[in-house]
Amino acid sequence: MRKKAKAPRRKGHWLVNLILGIICVVWFIPTLGLLISSVRPAADILQTGWWTVIPHRQWESVSQIKLDRETDLRKPIQVNGQTFQDDQLKAGVEVGDQRLIWENRRSRTVDVQEKKWGSSTNFTLQNYETVLGGKEYKITQPDGTVQTEQGSGMGRSFWNTIAVVVPSTVIPIFIASFAAYAFAWLKFKGRKAFFIVVIALLVVPLQVALIPILRDYTALGLNGTYFGIWMAHTAFGLPLITYFMYNSISQLPKDLFESAFMDGASNFTIFSKLILPLSVPALASICIFQFLWVWNDYLVSLIFLGSQPEVQVLSMSIANLVGSRGSDWHLLTAAAFVSMLTPLAVFFALQKYFVRGLLGGSVKG
Template structure:
């Protein structure tokens, strides 16, 4: 009696908890990447993304005093700002690396030879002494500052609208779209015709072709890369977008045909037979009946194929090369990791840009995903 249809399973709570955990494991890193893409380099290096809205205490780089010298009341005075390009507020300071927090803002510290140094909370300093400082090496100041939350769009401006020499990925983004969109559309167009033929047209060897399609699903992609590149060079298309489109089409075709064929087989036979009785040709049945009804399966495969081609690195490197003019987004990110490993704000922004488009595609078409994947599973 425990398996009566309609009765909830005893472990429903475990399923719900598992779903929540999986969603959290996916959501938190994505949210962290999104938040980090708007933070400055100092903020990222000083705290994690979860502390982005709080004030951060951090050790600022040592700054050597500098400025123009003036005479005030018989004393030589140099004034200025320690950190003119930051809004951080100084919470402690010192003139020795061993005691970087020896003083608080507003303290006047006596140095050698009746020299006095005053630093306020905003990092403004006043250095005064009885003798001229010309030719002398002014002291360095070590400070700890409280930095308020800071967000900027400069990361995206730098990533999207600057050249590749300055960490720009705009050209790589266009290259990736140039590869991914045709490499998604072409196999769908071809596989839809093939799937209809395998599902609703009678011809010798149909079952053998279906078995061949299933067998091709397990062929490793890496096994065919070099022979396929040699074939492209032989027929004259070499390295370029056409060869990349054809490669992605060939690698994606077995899954597309298998998925679409299973869905089309499950369509009501009466509708198709009625259309043929009314005189419709196979092409008319395919374009006016089968294709519109197969949209969930088409969308499901489009999601998989687009995500695969958008995130691909291996096929793009083999068939496009590593030239900056044709380098795709994943290849550009690899170069950024190697040459700009310390620019975390640039890496975070570039990485989020690379996943933003697939996220939009997935959430736009995800309602068709389950319907397309379950096609043909129940008769």
């Protein structure tokens, strides 16, 4: 029935497509830059812009002119019978369709260039190999020999991350949905007060909770365990998910519940047989957000799990990869792309559930 109703909808007006197309291009450019950079050699990334892989007109050297080594750079300089200032040669000066620019100012060499089509097409998978397989380090041993140590790859931290992320996504959504249902449709003492607290907790920076929680965890022996970090992520995610699920569940039509109650269904049955299926779009979207948040989290895992290789999560191994030399951009680009894959897969898998469920149309006004 819904399909039928959709058909006459006016789709694909050119203006709509154009505006949306422009937005999409703008949105995609930064990511495109990442993708291209991740397959470029380290040296290229730092020397030329990523867009130079696209064929374009660029200055290319055709010949060189050696000037007298004793040329005084503070005076006008003679090149091929024309005089130039030093500054001009520094920035490059166009003569006809040629450009003159210092090649080596010290040895007084001037480069003569012409515009040609070109693109920088050096591509490599080296960045990905290093990121996935681990870096190599040359270490001089006490006995003077040099050994190559292979750092740990991402395999182990990938599984650690899965063990952290999946329950940390499902558990809070479960807990929050039950709570949201109660807030929206059940009467009980303290409902309003609890709700206010939940919204207020939305804004509490989780950093304030780190020390107290760690203290309790240490006392209870929960520190460094999966269970501990699930609880932490659950607590940090709960306010938003509860608020969010409340918003979705409270908008479901009232008569739905009344008829279900008439049929003698219990709250638990209504919740699991009626509410959950109806909230699939909301569940799917909040699922993605919580998944992403936990997937990309660094601080919470660092505090409650630690960063030793056995327990390290992906975001940590990526951060450590960049390591002491802050400028390993080539590795970061590849690592960033690798770490994007799983969330994107989850997004595409859930995308079709974003539309409203069976009773989609009914919105409580």
